[in-house]
Amino acid sequence: MTMALATVAGTTRSILLRDVNHRISQLLTQETGEFANFVDQGVDPATGGPFTDPRRLLEVFLQRQYSDPDEELLGLSPAIGPRPHVIRQSRDIPARIALYRDGDALTRIHASPASSGTLHRPQGEIRWAKVPIEPSGASFVVAFHADHERAVADEAFRTLLAISGVALLLTTGIGWAVAGRILAPVRIVRTTAAQLTEQDLTRRIPVRGRDDIAALAETFNAMLDRLERAFAGQRQFVDDAGHELRTPITIVRGHLELMGDDPAEREETVRLVTDELDRMSRIVEDLLLLAKAERPDFVRPEPVQLGELTADVFVKARTLGERDWILDPVADREAVLDPQRVTQAMVQLAQNAVQHTVPGQRVRIGSRDLGSRLEVYVADSGSGVQEQDADVIFERFRRGTARRGSRAGGAGLGLSIVKAIAEGHRGGRVELRPTEGGGATFVLVLEET
Known part of the structure; x- marks a missing residue:
């Protein structure tokens, strides 16, 4: 905000000073143009004819002019000595800045070959222009004291700075108050975060509003x-x-x-x-x-034939125990999945079925193509899973409260591994379904993308 206001004030001052310089240049051009026209077309009121004396020409022209407060109109004619003779209007110019009193400055202007220029004096800067009267050596000079005009621009600049300062203070105060109210919830978030520890994660931030x-x-x-x-x-x-x-x-x-x-x-x-x-x-x-399983490269999908993968799993599972192994119909299509991880999960499910059945009981392995998703399953004919155990058997180190067979055991990580492998595939999951005639069916559901 400070930089913006300072830039606006500085730009405004530059524009005002540029306008001052432009106005002075226009005034000098206008005055010198009027004198040049008077030289060509003017008539001496005493004779009714053209002017023959340069001093008479300058005196008559100056008598008819109305100068601005900061403007001096002077006539310079050659004189004996280093300084020219000055012809001026009968008006009061402060003595401390009057150009007609500064002989050295008039000599420099009169001797200058340029038609206009800027004169820097301790009393202040003067913008001047002159029109020589040939061949007499006399000249008409327009001098403008620019300090007052520049002072007006500087005063406007200082006023704008003061207004900008007040606006900055007001904006700062209002911004401080508003920011304090806006950031109060953020401070609550920071304070709550600082108070959280591994032993206490129960604190919550009150939610107010809809912003x-x-x-x-x-x-x-x-x-x-x-x-x-x-x-x-x-x-x-x-x-x-x-x-x-x-x-x-x-x-x-x-x-x-x-x-x-x-x-x-x-x-x-x-x-x-x-x-x-x-x-x-x-x-x-x-x-x-x-x-x-938490790593992004836990599964590495690749195109595989699902029917061949299901048959391979069946061949491997048959060596796990003496059961009535049956290969159900398989999905004859290509699927994008991690064959090693899916095989690992299916063998684990087959091992789980062996642990919860007795020799001679049926265990079926198969796969299905359901269009937007694929299913690979292992179904046993054991005692099934108790209803109260269905929600916990996929958790780590959790086993059913009612064992399905005397051979059940292990650390309770097998089904957790199966769940991790299924969920490692995009949109994958593992489901527990009842088996027709008794038993449990574990299904790996894999979404096709």
Whole structure:
């Protein structure tokens, strides 16, 4: 604002000074033009004929002129000595600035070959123009004292500066008050953010109005909701992971502490310890896989034949256990997906079906083309999933409250991995559906883009 007002004031002053210079130039041109016409066409009132004496010509012309307050009209004629003889109007010019009293300045003007110019004196600047009267050596001089006109422009400039200063102060005060009211919610956001800790994410910003600040507060509150859920999930994840890893560690330590010298007992203890270490290794690998699920390159889609992929999964799944494996109809089309991750998820679902069925029970694997989406599924004929467990079995370290078979076990990460793989594909998800005749069907739904 200061720069803008200063620029306006400076520009206004420049325009005013330019107008002053233009007006002075016009006045000098007008006066010299009138004298030149008078020289050519003037008549001596005493004789009724043309002027023959330059001094008489200058005296008659000056008597008929009405000068501006800051203007001097002078006649200069040659005289004996260094200074010319001055003919002037009978009007009062302040002695401190009068040009007719400054012999040195008149001598310079009279001797100058130029027809106009600017004279800088301690008393002030003078703009002048002259018309020589040939061949007498006399001349007519118009002198304009520009200081008063420039002072008017400078006074207008100072007035504009004063008005701009007052406007700047008023604008600053109003802007300060308005900005304070506008930024008050932002300060609340900053204060709330400063008070947030990992232990306390419950604070929220009150939302008032429907402006951009209210939208900012709503966005900030939504971010806090996501952070609170993320931290809660992280704490739960750490607690569950610690619990799952603590159990095999306790088993290993207990068996090692109680291990005797009997070779058979030592062999059995080593077998149990190795089994528990393998289980810990699987838990750690699953945790690392779930951590990678947050990365953008977790899945790498590429064009694959869905029917061939489904058949490959079926061949691999048949080695997981003695079940009645059936390959349902497959989708004979090309799909864009990550074949390795989808195979991993389907094998995990097949392993899950084996754990919750007994030898001889049916497990079906297939795929469907539904136009805008694709489905790949594993359906078993076990006892199914209890209704109260359907919402939790896809969470990490969560298992159904009612086991579907005596062989059920694991750390509860398998279905979480399946969910992460499905959601890693754009628009993908995993669904639990009942199987006709009893059992559970897990379906990977992949949207086509």
